[in-house]
Amino acid sequence: xxxxxxxxxxxxxxxxxxxxxxxxxxxxxxxxxxxxxxxxxxxxxxxxxxxxxxxxxxxxxxxxxxxxxxxxxxxxxxxxxxxxxxxxxxxxxxxxxxxxxxxxxxxxxxxxxxxxxxxxxxxxxxxxxxxxxxxxxxxxxxxxxxxxxxxxxxxxxxxxxxxxxxxxxxxxxxxxxxxxxxxxxxxxxxxxxxxxxxxxxxxxxxxxxxxxxxxxxxxxxxxxxxxxxxxxxxxxxxxxxxxxxxxxxxxxxxxxxxxxxxxxxxxxxxxxxxxxxxxxxxxxxxxxxxxxxxxxxxxxxxxxxxxxxxxxxxxxxxxxxxxxxxxxxxxxxxxxxxxxxxxxxxxxxxxxxxxxxxxxxxxxxxxxxxxxxxxxxxxxxxxxxxxxxxxxxxxxxxxxxxxxxxxxxxxxxxxxxxxxxxxxxxxxxxx
Amino acid sequence: xxxxxxxxxxxxxxxxxxxxxxxxxxxxxxxxxxxxxxxxxxxxxxxxxxxxxxxxxxxxxxxxxxxxxxxxxxxxxxxxxxxxxxxxxxxxxxxxxxxxxxxxxxxxxxxxxxxxxxxxxxxxxxxxxxxxxxxxxxxxxxxxxxxxxxxxxxxxxxxxxxxxxxxxxxxxxxxxxxxxxxxxxxxxxxxxxxxxxxxxxxxxxxxxxxxxxxxxxxxxxxxxxxxxxxxxxxxxxxxxxxxxxxxxxxxxxxxxxxxxxxxxxxxxxxxxxxxxxxxxxxxxxxxxxxxxxxxxxxxxxxxxxxxxxxxxxxxxxxxxxxxxxxxxxxxxxxxxxxxxxxxxxxxxxxxxxxxxxxxxxxxxxxxxxxxxxxxxxxxxxxxxxxxxxxxxxxxxxxxxxxxxxxxxxxxxxxxxxxxxxxxxxxxxxxx
Numbered sequence: 001x002x003x004x005x006x007x008x009x010x011x012x013x014x015x016x017x018x019x020x021x022x023x024x025x026x027x028x029x030x031x032x033x034x035x036x037x038x039x040x041x042x043x044x045x046x047x048x049x050x051x052x053x054x055x056x057x058x059x060x061x062x063x064x065x066x067x068x069x070x071x072x073x074x075x076x077x078x079x080x081x082x083x084x085x086x087x088x089x090x091x092x093x094x095x096x097x098x099x100x101x102x103x104x105x106x107x108x109x110x111x112x113x114x115x116x117x118x119x120x121x122x123x124x125x126x127x128x129x130x131x132x133x134x135x136x137x138x139x140x141x142x143x144x145x146x147x148x149x150x151x152x153x154x155x156x157x158x159x160x161x162x163x164x165x166x167x168x169x170x171x172x173x174x175x176x177x178x179x180x181x182x183x184x185x186x187x188x189x190x191x192x193x194x195x196x197x198x199x200x201x202x203x204x205x206x207x208x209x210x211x212x213x214x215x216x217x218x219x220x221x222x223x224x225x226x227x228x229x230x231x232x233x234x235x236x237x238x239x240x241x242x243x244x245x246x247x248x249x250x251x252x253x254x255x256x257x258x259x260x261x262x263x264x265x266x267x268x269x270x271x272x273x274x275x276x277x278x279x280x281x282x283x284x285x286x287x288x289x290x291x292x293x294x295x296x297x298x299x300x301x302x303x304x305x306x307x308x309x310x311x312x313x314x315x316x317x318x319x320x321x322x323x324x325x326x327x328x329x330x331x332x333x334x335x336x337x338x339x340x341x342x343x344x345x346x347x348x349x350x351x352x353x354x355x356x357x358x359x360x361x362x363x364x365x366x367x368x369x370x371x372x373x374x375x376x377x378x379x380x381x382x383x384x385x386x387x388x389x390x391x392x393x394x395x396x397x398x399x400x401x402x403x404x405x406x407x408x409x410x411x412x413x414x415x416x417x418x419x420x421x422x423x424x425x426x427x428x429x430x431x
Numbered sequence: 432x433x434x435x436x437x438x439x440x441x442x443x444x445x446x447x448x449x450x451x452x453x454x455x456x457x458x459x460x461x462x463x464x465x466x467x468x469x470x471x472x473x474x475x476x477x478x479x480x481x482x483x484x485x486x487x488x489x490x491x492x493x494x495x496x497x498x499x500x501x502x503x504x505x506x507x508x509x510x511x512x513x514x515x516x517x518x519x520x521x522x523x524x525x526x527x528x529x530x531x532x533x534x535x536x537x538x539x540x541x542x543x544x545x546x547x548x549x550x551x552x553x554x555x556x557x558x559x560x561x562x563x564x565x566x567x568x569x570x571x572x573x574x575x576x577x578x579x580x581x582x583x584x585x586x587x588x589x590x591x592x593x594x595x596x597x598x599x600x601x602x603x604x605x606x607x608x609x610x611x612x613x614x615x616x617x618x619x620x621x622x623x624x625x626x627x628x629x630x631x632x633x634x635x636x637x638x639x640x641x642x643x644x645x646x647x648x649x650x651x652x653x654x655x656x657x658x659x660x661x662x663x664x665x666x667x668x669x670x671x672x673x674x675x676x677x678x679x680x681x682x683x684x685x686x687x688x689x690x691x692x693x694x695x696x697x698x699x700x701x702x703x704x705x706x707x708x709x710x711x712x713x714x715x716x717x718x719x720x721x722x723x724x725x726x727x728x729x730x731x732x733x734x735x736x737x738x739x740x741x742x743x744x745x746x747x748x749x750x751x752x753x754x755x756x757x758x759x760x761x762x763x764x765x766x767x768x769x770x771x772x773x774x775x776x777x778x779x780x781x782x783x784x785x786x787x788x789x790x791x792x793x794x795x796x797x798x799x800x801x802x803x804x805x806x807x808x809x810x811x812x813x814x815x816x817x818x819x820x821x822x823x824x825x826x827x828x829x830x831x832x833x834x835x836x837x838x839x840x841x842x843x844x845x846x847x848x849x850x851x852x853x854x855x856x857x858x859x860x861x862x
Binding site for chain 1 (some may be wrong): 680817861
């Protein structure tokens with residue numbers, strides 16, 4: 001019977017059988033120490049037996065082992081095993097191109113990505129993607145408790161969807177199709193069905209952006225709800241969702257985040273601070289002497305400064321900016337022409353956008369025409385407005401960007417198992 | 432302050448404000464009855480007030496309303512509202528092309544799919560996709576409790592991945608790419624990282640199959656684990672996962688499943704019954720007089736008969752068939768050439784396949800060559816076997832097929848929000 005590493009402490013003074021991967025080995029005088037990992041943890045194995053030590057000398061790390069020995073506590077109170085026998089299930093005969101025993105990976109990201117299948121075994125990446133799994137679990141928990149129903153949006157779409165040029169095209173039998181850029185129209189359709197919905201949707205952008213925060217295949221934490229009074233309802237839900245995630249992840253993944261040296265994000269009491277776009281421009285003008293004349297969007301540099309401002313003024317790593325001057329065609333505009341949209345900035349970066357949407361068939365149709373698009377191409381989507389939509393809105397959070405922020409990484413490629421960008425497909429170089 | 436419909440019973444004899452969608456209305460003598468739905472339930476609104484009744488007469492179902500009135504209990508003990516005032520938030524002026532008030536949709540599936548954004552509001556589809564959300568939630572719960580880590584596999588892949596012709600091609604900047612057919616190779620890579628992993632992965636198949644159970648964009652409940660002793664370990668985990676899902680969903684979605692008339696699936700004590708492929712052929716021969724001479728796979732008809740056999744012999748709607756004569760290149764073959772693979776059949780249909788995989792670098796490389804493929808195209812995947820893989824295996828369950836079986840639907844398109852097949856993209860006809 002296999003004993004899991006997490007169970008050793010319940011079997012002290014007994015002989016146990018451990019199965020796992022050899023992480024590291026070292027010798028100290030006449031004693032040999034091994035570290036073995038299974039999915040429940042890491043455990044130290046000790047022996048002074050000369051024949052076992054000579055067996056161990058011939059082994060390469062990453063080998064798959066089965067060891068038997070007596071479970072004891074080491075002087076620090078951690079379970080360890082006094083080795084009795086060892087069985088090599090799968091022997092490794094060479095050393096991988098990535099050093100898996102360094103504290104921080106020593107190789108360049110380029111090299112790490114081109115050996116991704118192995119580099120993911122480095123403790124750093126084991127930690128990052130454990131945190132990722134905890135983030136998504138917490139998000140779903142929050143949304144389910146909030147009464148939202150999970151939905152699955154389609155990824156292959158007919159040629160014209162949201163408009164814009166940054167679309168991947170696909171041969172679909174005798175037709176052309178495109179890959180989804182977002183689940184926006186679908187989550188609005190689903191508000192007509194369940195009122196509150198959420199999903200984890202892949203989105204594809206054929207942008208030739210080679211920055212540290214752009215990839216071509218990304219994931220959005222989608223949310224949309226009906227019967228909002230104003231976009232403040234959206235800001236509140238988003239604040240609560242992020243606070244819930246942080247609280248859960250900081251307690252569940254404490255060890256992983258400590259090993260990653262991830263600074264904990266600051267959140268204020270109540271809803272995250274917010275500025276309108278005009279107020280944000282004034283702050284940039286007054287505090288940072290930036291000329292924002294004629295701006296209709298924030299620059300990367302100005303987003304960074306606004307985050308600095310939020311930390312200083314509100315002890316918050318998060319800040320909402322609302323009422324931008326330009327927006328997607330479905331964004332709600334009031335009688336004064338004000339757009340009810342919102343971005344969330346965190347630590348130098350936009351991590352989410354959202355807002356209230358049009359709920360009137362006529363307004364939405366006019367907006368589609370004003371964008372130079374054909375309402376015919378949106379007939380299915382438009383139909384939901386003919387048949388009653390409540391005032392509604394929502395947000396989409398860039399999942400991998402959130403993982404970057406929580407795990408303290410600078411490049412989004414560190415936070416995707418097999419990232420794609422203009423130079424890579426599923427982490428492998430194409431040029 | 433809005434009162435949710437689920438909260439009405441806590442506010443009896445008080446005036447409450449309800450916001451929701453008008454589902455139906457009827458008049459009985461001088462009394463008018465409305466049904467309003469929000470995301471927490473459906474509630475009846477009653478009035479005898481003539482001016483309110485004349486207001487109601489002008490309303491179309493699906494309108495978005497805000498009503499105020501006194502919360503009371505009707506004679507059956509259900510909460511209802513005695514109407515005091517009504518406010519139309521968004522008026523509907525016409526009747527949709529799909530009858531949303533019929534018990535069963537009357538329209539053909541063709542019509543329902545081409546009006547999908549509205550037909551999803553029919554109670555039948557509200558129920559189906561509620562059950563879907565509960566299924567996925569239970570699957571993730573089971574897997575997390577089992578110690579598996581969720582992972583997210585890439586969907587855009589470089590040209591050659593698993594081989595086979597049924598691949599969608601994509602323009603990727605100056606290169607060609609393909610859409611993922613499965614997460615198989617990625618989940619094996621992840622076993623090298625976390626030992627036990629699961630995921631919900633989209634897969635794309637350019638098959639020109641126009642059956643009731645084939646679509647081109649589907650979802651797999653993926654699972655893979657290390658340190659198995661034999662494929663029986665896989666059969667056990669899969670049995671337990673499905674039993675867990677059924678138990679949770681049957682209790683959480685009792686009302687939805689009753690309205691859908693979904694017969695509860697039969698599960699035996701212990702692991703689902705299993706037959707080897709040879710034993711299955713013998714059963715088909717002996718019990719059903721089918722000539723299976725030279726077979727290397729089961730026909731659709733024979734799968735149906737084996738399910739009948741499992742019901743009769745084992746009181747089980749599920750039956751495993753193991754050791755098929757052909758398999759993917761990564762399937763483990765033992766020294767006798769026996770393939771350690773498995774399909775799960777349920778109610779006439781294959782809903783899952785899985786098995787043990789090769790864990791030896793040399794064996795796997797030989798198998799790739801034997802299939803006429805180039806090991807160079809698999810170098811990243813192959814590298815994990817050079818650096819130690821435990822004996823491992825897993826399964827992938829067709830998510831939408833599982834939804835079909837649990838909700839009692841005959842066509843997989845009923846169980847996908849916006850299905851794609853050779854004639855449709857995201858539910859819209861293309862030919």
